[in-house]
Amino acid sequence: MTKEKKIFACQECGYLSVRWLGKCPSCGAWNSFYEELTHQKVSFNENQKPHLISEIKSSDSIRVSTTIGELDRTLGGGIVEGAVVLLSGEPGIGKSTLVLLVAAGLSNHGKKVLYVSAEESLQQIKMRAERLGIKNSEGLFFLPENELKAIGNVLESIIPDTLIIDSIQMIYDSEFEYPFGSVFQVRRVAQFLIEWAKKGNHSVFLIGHITKEGSIAGPKILEHLVDVVLYFEGDKLSNLRILRSMKNRFGSTDEIGVFRMDVSGLIEIPDSSHLFINNILATHPGLVFFPTQEGRRTILVEIQSLVTTSYLGIPRRTFTGLDYNRVNLILAVLEKKLNMNLANKDVYFNVSGGLKITEPAADLAIAVATISSCRDIPSPSETVFIGEIALTGEIRPVQHITSRIKEAARLGFKQAFVPIGCGDSFSEIKTMEVGWLGEVSHTIFKG
Numbered sequence: 001m002t003k004e005k006k007i008f009a010c011q012e013c014g015y016l017s018v019r020w021l022g023k024c025p026s027c028g029a030w031n032s033f034y035e036e037l038t039h040q041k042v043s044f045n046e047n048q049k050p051h052l053i054s055e056i057k058s059s060d061s062i063r064v065s066t067t068i069g070e071l072d073r074t075l076g077g078g079i080v081e082g083a084v085v086l087l088s089g090e091p092g093i094g095k096s097t098l099v100l101l102v103a104a105g106l107s108n109h110g111k112k113v114l115y116v117s118a119e120e121s122l123q124q125i126k127m128r129a130e131r132l133g134i135k136n137s138e139g140l141f142f143l144p145e146n147e148l149k150a151i152g153n154v155l156e157s158i159i160p161d162t163l164i165i166d167s168i169q170m171i172y173d174s175e176f177e178y179p180f181g182s183v184f185q186v187r188r189v190a191q192f193l194i195e196w197a198k199k200g201n202h203s204v205f206l207i208g209h210i211t212k213e214g215s216i217a218g219p220k221i222l223e224h225l226v227d228v229v230l231y232f233e234g235d236k237l238s239n240l241r242i243l244r245s246m247k248n249r250f251g252s253t254d255e256i257g258v259f260r261m262d263v264s265g266l267i268e269i270p271d272s273s274h275l276f277i278n279n280i281l282a283t284h285p286g287l288v289f290f291p292t293q294e295g296r297r298t299i300l301v302e303i304q305s306l307v308t309t310s311y312l313g314i315p316r317r318t319f320t321g322l323d324y325n326r327v328n329l330i331l332a333v334l335e336k337k338l339n340m341n342l343a344n345k346d347v348y349f350n351v352s353g354g355l356k357i358t359e360p361a362a363d364l365a366i367a368v369a370t371i372s373s374c375r376d377i378p379s380p381s382e383t384v385f386i387g388e389i390a391l392t393g394e395i396r397p398v399q400h401i402t403s404r405i406k407e408a409a410r411l412g413f414k415q416a417f418v419p420i421g422c423g424d425s426f427s428e429i430k431t432m433e434v435g436w437l438g439e440v441s442h443t444i445f446k447g
């Protein structure tokens with residue numbers, strides 16, 4: 001039974017309408033509606049039968065190192081043959097640089113790599129390669145092209161092991177009149193490349209743009225189609241870059257990769273736990289150390305607080321790198337349970353290195369930094385604070401306590417304030433178990 005009907009789709013967000021619209025009611029884009037022909041087919045395949053789990057043969061996926069340790073780590077130990085990886089991030093963050101390093105590394109290990117550049121000329125790629133010190137590579141080919149059929153022809157003639165597409169939003173199929181970057185073209189190009197990857201067990205890296213709102217431009221379906229979704233992110237002002245995995249059909253998503261963008265290239269930072277702290281001996285009012293958990297990695301950060309007299313009708317609350325609601329909640333607990341008067345105080349927070357911390361495990365560190373700044377007394381040196389604060393002022397256990405404490409001890413910290421029941425098993429560091437916020441304040445600040 002085949003039924004054909006006309007439908008119009010917004011090429012920005014995928015909104016469907018039975019008639020043409022000038023403005024999309026969903027995303028507000030103008031002139032974004034194009035007609036799509038849908039074939040609604042319902043057919044029965046009599047050869048299909050369900051399988052018992054015992055009948056299914058297990059297969060070991062073959063993982064290949066991308067030659068970039070931090071990328072391998074994020075992927076869960078290398079790339080699986082036949083996997084399609086979507087790498088996205090803001091313009092200028094270093095996506096093309098990362099995939100060029102992968103391309104060069106793989107080709108140096110005997111793989112044939114095709115790098116399709118739809119955005120940059122061969123001269124621009126050459127300049128980047130020179131900057132990265134990439135010399136002659138036997139198996140590395142570049143193709144400045146953005147038409148799908150032309151790319152398909154080259155794929156058939158050179159049959160690369162790995163394909164890199166920079167970027168998916170700039171490739172289009174000339175058979176269809178939809179503009180490139182539209183939902184239709186992105187989906188079509190992705191489906192074609194995924195089919196090619198699966199058929200011949202080739203691995204594919206697709207670079208994807210992100211929109212102003214921070215999501216991958218194009219249809220959400222792109223994220224569903226690919227096997228792995230990676231985000232490359234970092235602060236424009238700092239040269240640190242973090243590679244995160246949002247989806248991974250072949251591994252966990254709780255590993256991150258850390259890099260530094262230098263004048264001479266993208267440098268891997270395998271040991272990043274100390275990067276965000278300056279001096280563990282530092283003692284200043286308002287300064288507290290906290291071991292934050294980024295995936296499976298522990299990173300020590302400084303939480304800095306400044307509490308000053310306010311001359312404004314509504315006191316200022318500026319929290320850089322911390323969750324606004326979470327900090328306000330902690331300030332409310334401090335007012336109510338410790339009788340601190342913050343109503344006429346401006347409160348500022350900052351996290352070192354531009355890192356963003358949203359985990360409740362940082363609550364205790366935030367509270368101690370606030371009290372320390374308010375009283376103008378430094379918190380103890382070489383000490384970390386770990387714990388979630390309940391609305392009652394109690395300190396609650398948190399996840400990953402062992403890795404946090406071990407990493408703090410490894411970096412030379414001598415003492416850790418931890419929730420009750422979390423401190424017994426550590427010999428390398430002195431642990432102070434605390435159950436209530438008032439108790440912490442009393443122990444450290446004598447009141």
Ligand code: TYD
Pocket residue numbers: 089090091092093094095096097098128131132261262263264265266
């Ligand atoms: P690029 O990989 O072009 O970013 P994307 O593909 O995500 O848009 O890298 C962009 C920035 O990185 C650019 O501003 C120059 C800088 N850069 C370095 O600082 N060092 C280097 O070795 C390279 C290649 C680039």
Ligand code: MG
Pocket residue numbers: 095096097119166
């Ligand atoms: Mg680029």
